[in-house]
Amino acid sequence: MLQPFADEIWIAAGPTADVAGFTYPTRMAVIRLSGGRLFIWSPVALSEDLRAAVEALGEVAFLIAPNSLHHLFLPEWKAAYPQARLFAAPGLADRRRDIAFDAELGDKPAAEWAAEIDQAVFAGNRITEEVVFFHRASRTAIFTDLIQHFPPGWFTGWRALVAKLDLMSAPRPEVPRKFRVATSDRRAARAALQRILAWPTDRVLMAHAPPVEAGGRAFIARTFRWL
Structure with a gap:
C-alpha cells in the first residue's frame, strides 16, 4: 500500500522479483x-488495492522506467492507464521492442x-544508464539500482557470498562493485x-x-567516493 514519504511523494513496496537467480524487493514512488497529475517512478506490480490508492491521489499521467533493468510491470500499467505517457531510460526501447514508449528520458x-x-x-556505464531524479519541493533525490543495501540474511548460500563480494550486503549502502567495474566512461559519470x-x-x-531521511547530499558524496 502507498505510504507518505515526503511532501507530495508516496512510496509502495511490491512483490519480490527474480532477476538472474537473485530475488530483489521492488519499490515504486508516486x-x-x-494540477494533480501523477509521476509514477519504477512501477511495481499493479494490485487492485494499489490501483485504488494511486487513483485517490490524482491522474496517472507519466510512467517512468528509470533504467533499462526496471521494466517488468510497465505493460500492465500502460494497459490500465492507456492515456499515460510512457518514458524509457536510454537503451530500454531496444530491449523491450514489445512496448510502445512515448519518449526517451534524457539529461x-x-x-x-x-x-x-x-x-x-x-x-x-555498460550495464545500464540510469536516470536520477530530484524532486525540488521535498529535496528528494531518487536512485534506482546505482545504490543498494540488502539486510543480513536476505541472500543465502552462494548468493550471499556473491552479494557480499558485490557490496550489495555491505555494512552500509554502496554502489555495487559490478556497476563500478562497468563504468567505462568515468568522465561522463563524474559529470x-x-x-x-x-x-x-x-x-x-x-x-x-532503505530511504535516507536527512543529509542526502553528504550520503551521495560518500557513496560515490570511489568515482
Missing part, C-alpha cells in the same frame, strides 16, 4: 505534480515536469555526479535500500 526534464522535477542521466551533487538534496530514495 510524485503528485501541480533535461520533460516540459511536463521540468518546473518540479530535475533529472540527470548517469552515463558511461553526472557533479550535476547530482549540485542539487540541495536532503532525502534519498532507492529501489533496493
